[in-house]
Amino acid sequence: MLGRLAATRLLEIRQAFRGAAQASRSFSTALNYHIDSPDNNPDMPWEFNSKNQEKVMTESYGNLQSISLDLAQQQHGGWLPVSAMNAVAKVIGVAPIRVYEVATFYSMFNRTPVGKYHLLVCGTTPCMIRGSRDIEDALLKHLGVKRNEVTKDGLFSVGEMECMGSCVNAPMITVADYSNGSEGYSYNYYEDVTPKRVVEIVELLRKGENCQ
Numbered sequence: 319m320l321g322r323l324a325a326t327r328l329l330e331i332r333q334a335f336r337g338a339a340q341a342s343r344s345f346s347t348a349l350n351y352h353i354d355s356p357d358n359n360p361d362m363p364w365e366f367n368s369k370n371q372e373k374v375m376t377e378s379y380g381n382l383q384s385i386s387l388d389l390a391q392q393q394h395g396g397w398l399p400v401s402a403m404n405a406v407a408k409v410i411g412v413a414p415i416r417v418y419e420v421a422t423f424y425s426m427f428n429r430t431p432v433g434k435y436h437l438l439v440c441g442t443t444p445c446m447i448r449g450s451r452d453i454e455d456a457l458l459k460h461l462g463v464k465r466n467e468v469t470k471d472g473l474f475s476v477g478e479m480e481c482m483g484s485c486v487n488a489p490m491i492t493v494a495d496y497s498n499g500s501e502g503y504s505y506n507y508y509e510d511v512t513p514k515r516v517v518e519i520v521e522l523l524r525k526g527e528n529c530q
């Protein structure tokens with residue numbers, strides 16, 4: 319009797335832990351931070367390619383952390399695994415925490431994988447007043463993902479960005495394409511968008527058409 323009660327209790331505890339682990343995984347995706355996984359852990363080898371290494375070495379100290387992180391993100395297909403942040407810290411000669419501080423503060427640094435097209439909705443006040451929440455809702459609903467999740471075909475993800483300097487034409491989105499590495503990544507602005515227009519943009523991108 320006592321043995322059966324203990325086994326039942328153990329099973330309940332295991333299920334509770336499993337539920338908490340699953341919740342933690344989806345929570346981390348939604349909030350864009352990493353928990354150790356095969357493609358994002360400190361033991362994963364990562365280093366700058368020779369061109370980016372040279373750019374980092376010739377950069378002035380004032381922008382060193384941001385520029386190095388930006389190059390690492392471009393090189394790594396649009397996001398920063400923890401091993402890339404550690405590599406940045408090593409190359410520029412600072413403690414890893416200094417790099418984590420920058421990468422976790424600025425919304426342009428992605429710490430989970432992004433789609434080929436990373437759709438960034440401006441969430442700052444002028445765009446918000448002009449309907450950016452509806453824009454984001456339309457994208458998430460159309461693509462069937464949560465914020466910072468990647469569609470199953472790997473083509474799209476939706477993130478949020480702070481003011482991108484196009485407030486006069488709010489609301490706006492940016493489409494980042496990191497699939498061509500540091501030499502060919504693009505960052506295109508779409509202004510005065512509506513929920514209908516952003517869905518059209520997604521479908522044009524899916525067909526590989528230029529929707530500028």
Ligand code: FES
Nearest residue numbers: 440445482484485
């Ligand atoms: S508030 Fe969105 S571009 Fe400035």
